[in-house]
Amino acid sequence: MLLKPGLRLIAVWLVLSAAGTLFGPQILRPALPMLAWIAQALMPGHAARIDIQQQDGEAMLVLSLTTLREIPVALGVFIPPGKVIPASSHVLHNLVPAVILWSVLIAWPVRRLAERARLMLLGVAATLAILAATTPFVLAGLVETSFQDLADQLGTARAEPWFLTWMIFLESGGRWLLPLLAAALCIGAGKVARQDKPGELTLS
Amino acid sequence: MFVTSSKPPPRPRLWLFVLVFAGGYALFHSLYFLIPDRMLREQIYHFGIVASAAEVINLVAPAEQVTGKHNRLSSPRAVLEIVRGCDGSGVIFLLVAAILALAAPWTHKGAGVAGAVALIYLLNQLRIIGLYFVAAYRPAWFTPLHTYWVPTLFIMIACAYFAWWSTRATRSSQAGALAP
Numbered sequence: 001m002l003l004k005p006g007l008r009l010i011a012v013w014l015v016l017s018a019a020g021t022l023f024g025p026q027i028l029r030p031a032l033p034m035l036a037w038i039a040q041a042l043m044p045g046h047a048a049r050i051d052i053q054q055q056d057g058e059a060m061l062v063l064s065l066t067t068l069r070e071i072p073v074a075l076g077v078f079i080p081p082g083k084v085i086p087a088s089s090h091v092l093h094n095l096v097p098a099v100i101l102w103s104v105l106i107a108w109p110v111r112r113l114a115e116r117a118r119l120m121l122l123g124v125a126a127t128l129a130i131l132a133a134t135t136p137f138v139l140a141g142l143v144e145t146s147f148q149d150l151a152d153q154l155g156t157a158r159a160e161p162w163f164l165t166w167m168i169f170l171e172s173g174g175r176w177l178l179p180l181l182a183a184a185l186c187i188g189a190g191k192v193a194r195q196d197k198p199g200e201l202t203l204s
Numbered sequence: 205m206f207v208t209s210s211k212p213p214p215r216p217r218l219w220l221f222v223l224v225f226a227g228g229y230a231l232f233h234s235l236y237f238l239i240p241d242r243m244l245r246e247q248i249y250h251f252g253i254v255a256s257a258a259e260v261i262n263l264v265a266p267a268e269q270v271t272g273k274h275n276r277l278s279s280p281r282a283v284l285e286i287v288r289g290c291d292g293s294g295v296i297f298l299l300v301a302a303i304l305a306l307a308a309p310w311t312h313k314g315a316g317v318a319g320a321v322a323l324i325y326l327l328n329q330l331r332i333i334g335l336y337f338v339a340a341y342r343p344a345w346f347t348p349l350h351t352y353w354v355p356t357l358f359i360m361i362a363c364a365y366f367a368w369w370s371t372r373a374t375r376s377s378q379a380g381a382l383a384p
Binding site for chain 1: 293355363
Protein backbone atom coordinates (compact mmCIF):
# COMPACT_ATOMS: atom_id res chain seq x y z
CA MET A 1 0.00 0.00 0.00
CA LEU A 2 2.93 2.34 0.58
CA LEU A 3 4.57 1.41 -2.72
CA LYS A 4 2.85 4.21 -4.67
CA PRO A 5 3.71 7.01 -2.18
CA GLY A 6 7.24 5.61 -1.88
CA LEU A 7 7.76 5.63 -5.64
CA ARG A 8 6.27 9.11 -5.79
CA LEU A 9 8.76 10.32 -3.18
CA ILE A 10 11.71 8.83 -5.09
CA ALA A 11 10.44 10.25 -8.39
CA VAL A 12 10.07 13.74 -6.91
CA TRP A 13 13.52 13.45 -5.35
CA LEU A 14 15.01 12.46 -8.71
CA VAL A 15 13.47 15.42 -10.53
CA LEU A 16 14.44 17.93 -7.84
CA SER A 17 17.99 16.58 -7.59
CA ALA A 18 18.40 16.86 -11.35
CA ALA A 19 17.02 20.42 -11.23
CA GLY A 20 19.52 21.32 -8.52
CA THR A 21 22.38 19.81 -10.53
CA LEU A 22 21.43 21.71 -13.68
CA PHE A 23 20.18 25.00 -12.22
CA GLY A 24 21.78 25.21 -8.79
CA PRO A 25 23.57 28.54 -9.31
CA GLN A 26 20.44 30.15 -10.76
CA ILE A 27 18.35 28.90 -7.84
CA LEU A 28 20.72 30.27 -5.20
CA ARG A 29 21.70 33.54 -6.84
CA PRO A 30 18.67 35.60 -5.68
CA ALA A 31 19.40 34.66 -2.06
CA LEU A 32 23.07 35.72 -2.12
CA PRO A 33 22.55 39.24 -0.68
CA MET A 34 20.57 37.85 2.27
CA LEU A 35 23.21 35.17 2.88
CA ALA A 36 26.05 37.73 2.73
CA TRP A 37 24.24 39.99 5.20
CA ILE A 38 23.90 37.11 7.67
CA ALA A 39 27.56 36.08 7.24
CA GLN A 40 28.59 39.68 7.90
CA ALA A 41 26.44 39.77 11.04
CA LEU A 42 28.14 36.60 12.28
CA MET A 43 31.61 38.09 11.87
CA PRO A 44 31.66 41.68 13.12
CA GLY A 45 34.48 43.83 11.82
CA HIS A 46 34.24 42.35 8.34
CA ALA A 47 32.47 43.21 5.10
CA ALA A 48 31.03 40.10 3.44
CA ARG A 49 30.34 39.31 -0.18
CA ILE A 50 29.13 35.99 -1.58
CA ASP A 51 29.48 35.06 -5.24
CA ILE A 52 29.07 31.91 -7.29
CA GLN A 53 32.24 30.89 -9.11
CA GLN A 54 33.40 27.94 -11.15
CA GLN A 55 36.38 26.23 -9.54
CA ASP A 56 37.85 23.14 -11.22
CA GLY A 57 34.60 22.70 -13.14
CA GLU A 58 32.39 22.83 -10.04
CA ALA A 59 30.01 25.61 -9.00
CA MET A 60 31.09 27.04 -5.66
CA LEU A 61 29.62 29.56 -3.27
CA VAL A 62 32.54 31.83 -2.43
CA LEU A 63 32.51 34.08 0.62
CA SER A 64 34.97 36.96 0.55
CA LEU A 65 35.39 38.53 3.98
CA THR A 66 37.26 41.84 4.02
CA THR A 67 38.59 42.93 7.38
CA LEU A 68 37.53 46.48 8.28
CA ARG A 69 39.77 46.75 11.32
CA GLU A 70 42.45 44.72 13.13
CA ILE A 71 40.92 41.31 13.84
CA PRO A 72 42.41 39.36 16.79
CA VAL A 73 43.05 35.73 15.94
CA ALA A 74 45.14 34.61 18.91
CA LEU A 75 47.09 36.25 21.72
CA GLY A 76 49.18 39.02 20.11
CA VAL A 77 48.23 37.94 16.58
CA PHE A 78 46.01 40.18 14.44
CA ILE A 79 44.79 40.21 10.86
CA PRO A 80 45.31 43.71 9.48
CA PRO A 81 42.47 45.77 7.96
CA GLY A 82 41.86 45.39 4.24
CA LYS A 83 42.77 41.71 4.16
CA VAL A 84 40.41 39.47 2.12
CA ILE A 85 39.72 36.07 3.65
CA PRO A 86 38.03 33.57 1.31
CA ALA A 87 35.91 30.51 2.08
CA SER A 88 34.02 28.32 -0.36
CA SER A 89 31.42 25.60 -0.34
CA HIS A 90 29.84 23.60 -3.17
CA VAL A 91 26.55 24.93 -4.49
CA LEU A 92 25.14 21.40 -4.50
CA HIS A 93 26.05 20.91 -0.85
CA ASN A 94 24.00 23.95 0.06
CA LEU A 95 20.97 22.75 -1.91
CA VAL A 96 20.67 19.50 0.06
CA PRO A 97 18.21 20.86 2.66
CA ALA A 98 15.98 22.39 -0.03
CA VAL A 99 15.87 19.12 -2.00
CA ILE A 100 14.87 17.22 1.13
CA LEU A 101 12.21 19.76 2.11
CA TRP A 102 10.59 19.99 -1.31
CA SER A 103 10.72 16.25 -1.93
CA VAL A 104 8.64 15.70 1.20
CA LEU A 105 6.27 18.62 0.56
CA ILE A 106 5.57 17.71 -3.08
CA ALA A 107 5.20 13.99 -2.35
CA TRP A 108 2.93 14.58 0.66
CA PRO A 109 -0.64 13.45 -0.16
CA VAL A 110 -3.32 16.14 -0.14
CA ARG A 111 -7.03 16.11 -0.97
CA ARG A 112 -7.50 19.53 -2.50
CA LEU A 113 -5.52 21.90 -4.70
CA ALA A 114 -5.87 24.61 -2.04
CA GLU A 115 -3.98 22.39 0.42
CA ARG A 116 -1.17 21.91 -2.09
CA ALA A 117 -1.00 25.65 -2.77
CA ARG A 118 -0.82 26.35 0.99
CA LEU A 119 1.95 23.80 1.36
CA MET A 120 3.93 25.34 -1.49
CA LEU A 121 3.66 28.86 -0.03
CA LEU A 122 4.78 27.65 3.37
CA GLY A 123 7.57 25.74 1.63
CA VAL A 124 8.95 28.91 0.05
CA ALA A 125 9.12 30.61 3.45
CA ALA A 126 10.68 27.49 4.98
CA THR A 127 13.30 27.30 2.20
CA LEU A 128 14.44 30.87 2.85
CA ALA A 129 14.57 30.22 6.59
CA ILE A 130 16.60 27.04 6.14
CA LEU A 131 19.01 28.71 3.71
CA ALA A 132 19.48 31.53 6.22
CA ALA A 133 20.15 29.01 9.00
CA THR A 134 22.65 26.92 7.06
CA THR A 135 24.72 28.47 4.25
CA PRO A 136 26.06 31.61 5.99
CA PHE A 137 27.00 29.49 9.00
CA VAL A 138 28.88 26.99 6.86
CA LEU A 139 30.86 29.74 5.13
CA ALA A 140 31.55 31.78 8.29
CA GLY A 141 32.37 28.54 10.06
CA LEU A 142 35.01 27.71 7.44
CA VAL A 143 36.66 31.10 8.04
CA GLU A 144 36.53 30.59 11.79
CA THR A 145 38.02 27.09 11.37
CA SER A 146 41.02 28.66 9.62
CA PHE A 147 41.39 31.06 12.58
CA GLN A 148 41.19 28.11 14.98
CA ASP A 149 43.87 26.24 12.97
CA LEU A 150 46.12 29.31 13.01
CA ALA A 151 45.72 29.67 16.76
CA ASP A 152 46.54 25.95 17.16
CA GLN A 153 49.72 26.35 15.11
CA LEU A 154 50.74 29.28 17.30
CA GLY A 155 50.15 27.18 20.39
CA THR A 156 47.40 29.40 21.78
CA ALA A 157 43.73 28.77 22.52
CA ARG A 158 40.87 30.47 20.70
CA ALA A 159 37.32 30.21 22.05
CA GLU A 160 34.86 28.41 19.80
CA PRO A 161 32.10 30.82 18.80
CA TRP A 162 28.49 29.60 18.83
CA PHE A 163 28.16 29.73 15.05
CA LEU A 164 31.07 27.28 14.67
CA THR A 165 29.29 24.87 17.04
CA TRP A 166 26.14 25.28 14.92
CA MET A 167 28.13 24.67 11.74
CA ILE A 168 29.55 21.42 13.15
CA PHE A 169 26.01 20.38 14.10
CA LEU A 170 24.84 21.14 10.55
CA GLU A 171 27.68 19.24 8.89
CA SER A 172 27.09 16.20 11.13
CA GLY A 173 23.45 15.80 10.11
CA GLY A 174 21.71 18.95 11.27
CA ARG A 175 21.26 19.98 7.65
CA TRP A 176 19.05 16.92 7.22
CA LEU A 177 17.13 17.46 10.47
CA LEU A 178 16.16 21.06 9.71
CA PRO A 179 14.26 20.41 6.44
CA LEU A 180 12.48 17.39 7.95
CA LEU A 181 11.36 19.51 10.92
CA ALA A 182 10.37 22.31 8.55
CA ALA A 183 8.37 19.88 6.41
CA ALA A 184 6.52 18.61 9.49
CA LEU A 185 5.80 22.18 10.60
CA CYS A 186 4.60 23.19 7.11
CA ILE A 187 2.30 20.18 6.97
CA GLY A 188 0.97 20.90 10.46
CA ALA A 189 0.57 24.61 9.82
CA GLY A 190 -1.14 23.94 6.52
CA LYS A 191 -3.47 21.56 8.34
CA VAL A 192 -3.20 19.03 5.54
CA ALA A 193 -3.00 16.02 7.87
CA ARG A 194 -5.77 13.60 6.99
CA GLN A 195 -8.59 13.30 9.50
CA ASP A 196 -11.81 11.32 9.41
CA LYS A 197 -14.90 13.19 10.61
CA PRO A 198 -17.31 11.65 13.16
CA GLY A 199 -19.93 9.41 11.62
CA GLU A 200 -17.99 9.09 8.38
CA LEU A 201 -17.97 5.66 6.77
CA THR A 202 -14.53 4.11 6.61
CA LEU A 203 -13.33 0.92 5.01
CA SER A 204 -11.99 -1.70 7.41
CA MET B 205 -17.04 -4.34 4.81
CA PHE B 206 -17.90 -0.91 6.23
CA VAL B 207 -17.56 0.31 9.79
CA THR B 208 -19.00 3.53 11.14
CA SER B 209 -16.76 5.53 13.43
CA SER B 210 -18.67 7.18 16.26
CA LYS B 211 -15.75 9.39 17.20
CA PRO B 212 -12.69 10.62 15.24
CA PRO B 213 -9.51 8.56 15.52
CA PRO B 214 -6.76 10.09 17.70
CA ARG B 215 -5.29 13.15 15.95
CA PRO B 216 -1.55 12.87 15.59
CA ARG B 217 0.10 15.09 18.18
CA LEU B 218 2.35 16.65 15.56
CA TRP B 219 3.84 19.37 17.68
CA LEU B 220 4.83 16.97 20.47
CA PHE B 221 6.31 14.63 17.88
CA VAL B 222 8.38 17.47 16.40
CA LEU B 223 9.71 18.48 19.83
CA VAL B 224 10.61 14.94 20.90
CA PHE B 225 12.10 14.20 17.45
CA ALA B 226 14.33 17.28 17.52
CA GLY B 227 15.28 16.76 21.17
CA GLY B 228 16.09 13.10 20.60
CA TYR B 229 18.31 13.92 17.63
CA ALA B 230 20.12 16.63 19.59
CA LEU B 231 20.75 14.17 22.45
CA PHE B 232 22.15 11.48 20.13
CA HIS B 233 24.32 14.09 18.40
CA SER B 234 25.73 15.28 21.73
CA LEU B 235 26.50 11.74 22.89
CA TYR B 236 28.16 10.95 19.56
CA PHE B 237 30.57 13.83 19.97
CA LEU B 238 31.60 12.55 23.39
CA ILE B 239 33.23 9.57 21.64
CA PRO B 240 36.96 10.35 21.34
CA ASP B 241 38.23 10.85 17.78
CA ARG B 242 40.96 8.28 18.27
CA MET B 243 38.53 5.57 19.37
CA LEU B 244 36.29 6.31 16.39
CA ARG B 245 39.19 6.30 13.96
CA GLU B 246 41.22 3.33 15.18
CA GLN B 247 38.55 1.01 16.50
CA ILE B 248 34.96 1.78 15.60
CA TYR B 249 35.57 2.85 12.01
CA HIS B 250 38.28 0.30 11.41
CA PHE B 251 36.40 -2.75 12.67
CA GLY B 252 32.93 -1.51 11.89
CA ILE B 253 33.36 -0.04 8.43
CA VAL B 254 36.80 -0.14 6.83
CA ALA B 255 37.81 -3.77 7.38
CA SER B 256 34.62 -5.26 5.94
CA ALA B 257 34.52 -2.74 3.08
CA ALA B 258 38.08 -3.68 2.09
CA GLU B 259 37.14 -7.39 2.17
CA VAL B 260 34.15 -6.85 -0.08
CA ILE B 261 36.04 -4.70 -2.57
CA ASN B 262 38.86 -7.24 -2.81
CA LEU B 263 36.31 -10.04 -3.17
CA VAL B 264 34.51 -8.42 -6.13
CA ALA B 265 37.61 -6.79 -7.64
CA PRO B 266 40.79 -8.54 -6.49
CA ALA B 267 42.92 -6.34 -8.76
CA GLU B 268 42.11 -3.33 -6.57
CA GLN B 269 44.35 -4.61 -3.73
CA VAL B 270 42.61 -2.41 -1.19
CA THR B 271 43.98 -2.28 2.33
CA GLY B 272 42.16 -0.96 5.35
CA LYS B 273 44.05 0.74 8.15
CA HIS B 274 42.29 2.65 10.93
CA ASN B 275 39.74 4.85 9.11
CA ARG B 276 41.37 4.68 5.70
CA LEU B 277 40.75 2.56 2.60
CA SER B 278 43.85 2.67 0.39
CA SER B 279 44.81 1.23 -2.96
CA PRO B 280 47.14 2.22 -5.78
CA ARG B 281 44.14 3.96 -7.38
CA ALA B 282 42.44 5.82 -4.54
CA VAL B 283 42.43 6.68 -0.85
CA LEU B 284 39.16 7.05 1.05
CA GLU B 285 39.12 8.39 4.58
CA ILE B 286 36.13 7.76 6.84
CA VAL B 287 35.47 10.69 9.17
CA ARG B 288 32.61 11.84 11.38
CA GLY B 289 29.52 12.15 9.23
CA CYS B 290 30.61 9.40 6.83
CA ASP B 291 29.49 6.62 9.15
CA GLY B 292 25.73 6.88 8.61
CA SER B 293 25.25 8.06 12.18
CA GLY B 294 23.32 11.19 11.18
CA VAL B 295 20.65 9.23 9.32
CA ILE B 296 20.49 6.59 12.06
CA PHE B 297 19.98 9.32 14.68
CA LEU B 298 17.19 10.86 12.58
CA LEU B 299 15.37 7.57 12.13
CA VAL B 300 15.76 6.41 15.71
CA ALA B 301 14.67 9.80 17.07
CA ALA B 302 11.59 9.75 14.81
CA ILE B 303 10.70 6.19 15.81
CA LEU B 304 11.04 6.96 19.50
CA ALA B 305 9.02 10.18 19.12
CA LEU B 306 5.99 8.47 17.57
CA ALA B 307 3.33 7.13 19.92
CA ALA B 308 3.55 3.36 19.36
CA PRO B 309 4.00 0.17 21.42
CA TRP B 310 7.54 -0.24 22.72
CA THR B 311 7.91 -3.66 21.08
CA HIS B 312 7.25 -2.03 17.72
CA LYS B 313 9.68 0.76 18.54
CA GLY B 314 12.37 -1.77 19.39
CA ALA B 315 11.84 -3.63 16.14
CA GLY B 316 11.78 -0.35 14.23
CA VAL B 317 15.05 0.84 15.75
CA ALA B 318 16.76 -2.50 15.07
CA GLY B 319 15.56 -2.46 11.48
CA ALA B 320 16.63 1.16 11.00
CA VAL B 321 20.14 0.57 12.29
CA ALA B 322 20.58 -2.56 10.14
CA LEU B 323 19.20 -0.88 7.02
CA ILE B 324 21.29 2.28 7.28
CA TYR B 325 24.44 0.36 8.22
CA LEU B 326 24.12 -1.86 5.14
CA LEU B 327 23.29 1.07 2.87
CA ASN B 328 26.24 3.03 4.23
CA GLN B 329 28.60 0.16 3.58
CA LEU B 330 27.31 -0.01 0.01
CA ARG B 331 27.79 3.74 -0.24
CA ILE B 332 31.40 3.58 0.93
CA ILE B 333 32.24 0.71 -1.40
CA GLY B 334 30.55 2.55 -4.28
CA LEU B 335 32.37 5.79 -3.47
CA TYR B 336 35.67 3.95 -3.49
CA PHE B 337 35.10 2.82 -7.08
CA VAL B 338 33.91 6.30 -8.03
CA ALA B 339 37.04 7.84 -6.52
CA ALA B 340 39.19 5.28 -8.33
CA TYR B 341 37.57 5.38 -11.78
CA ARG B 342 35.33 8.47 -12.04
CA PRO B 343 36.81 11.09 -9.67
CA ALA B 344 34.82 13.88 -11.32
CA TRP B 345 31.60 12.24 -10.08
CA PHE B 346 32.81 11.98 -6.49
CA THR B 347 31.82 15.39 -5.15
CA PRO B 348 28.27 15.57 -6.57
CA LEU B 349 27.58 12.00 -5.47
CA HIS B 350 29.15 12.32 -2.03
CA THR B 351 27.82 15.76 -1.10
CA TYR B 352 24.43 15.79 -2.85
CA TRP B 353 22.88 12.80 -4.61
CA VAL B 354 23.63 10.04 -2.12
CA PRO B 355 22.88 11.95 1.12
CA THR B 356 19.49 13.11 -0.14
CA LEU B 357 18.68 9.60 -1.42
CA PHE B 358 19.52 8.22 2.02
CA ILE B 359 17.07 10.67 3.60
CA MET B 360 14.35 9.64 1.14
CA ILE B 361 14.93 5.97 1.97
CA ALA B 362 14.82 6.83 5.67
CA CYS B 363 11.52 8.69 5.18
CA ALA B 364 10.09 5.72 3.28
CA TYR B 365 11.21 3.30 6.02
CA PHE B 366 9.68 5.49 8.72
CA ALA B 367 6.40 5.75 6.78
CA TRP B 368 6.28 1.96 6.39
CA TRP B 369 7.14 1.28 10.04
CA SER B 370 4.77 3.92 11.43
CA THR B 371 1.86 2.59 9.35
CA ARG B 372 2.39 -0.90 10.76
CA ALA B 373 2.96 0.36 14.29
CA THR B 374 -0.13 2.58 14.42
CA ARG B 375 -2.33 -0.10 12.81
CA SER B 376 -1.18 -2.61 15.39
CA SER B 377 -1.81 -0.08 18.13
CA GLN B 378 -5.34 0.63 16.90
CA ALA B 379 -6.10 -3.08 16.44
CA GLY B 380 -5.01 -3.67 20.00
CA ALA B 381 -7.20 -0.80 21.22
CA LEU B 382 -10.26 -2.17 19.40
CA ALA B 383 -9.73 -5.76 20.51
CA PRO B 384 -12.25 -6.98 23.09
